[in-house]
Amino acid sequence: MNNQQSLTILAHQTPAALERILQTMRFRGFQLLQLTTQQVLIANEYQQDDQQMLLISVTVTSNHAIHLLTHQLEKLFDVATVNVLDTQPTLEKMSNTMDIATINSRTTNVALALRS
Template identity: 40%
Template sequence: MHYQLNLLLTDSPAAIERVLQTTRYRGFTLHQCEMQTASGEIQLNMQVSGEQPIHLLTSQLSKLYDLLELVLDPSSVRVNRLFEPQVDALAVS
């Protein structure tokens, strides 16, 4: 699934590095990243994808001491591929 994350970080030398490392460690792939700095803060918008539930990433990102705000854009959540429901064949006696 694809997700859009909007983060507000303190403007410290390794803040973005920690976010990207956490994203990679949690098994998510970065597809797009935009960054702007202003007033001692970094606005980081990233599009990521992964097979794991997004809460595995957001819960770890929320522990970073550089993080001031984290918003998961619900309109950006989309499925990579559609799966057909599996129907189990029942033996009828």
């Protein structure tokens, strides 16, 4: 039985970041159904320049558990965060919008916050 999941990935904008992410999906046995990328600027209080990041939204399908993919994606040095989205959205969840909230210290741990 194929399981369909949606993920959002925040990654540093480097020349091969998207390639490494897609390669990891393929190696782990996940088939890509949908891919959307958006360039975002993250304000960094510790540096003068804002950081250019990629916000990647993907929908994948596989017989494998999603945590097998997310665990490997989190190991990639280009990836700041990985979030699994609920595939059974309610009306309340559909009305939420994704907002880049904060950046935390030099390690660029980025929190994605959902707000109404």
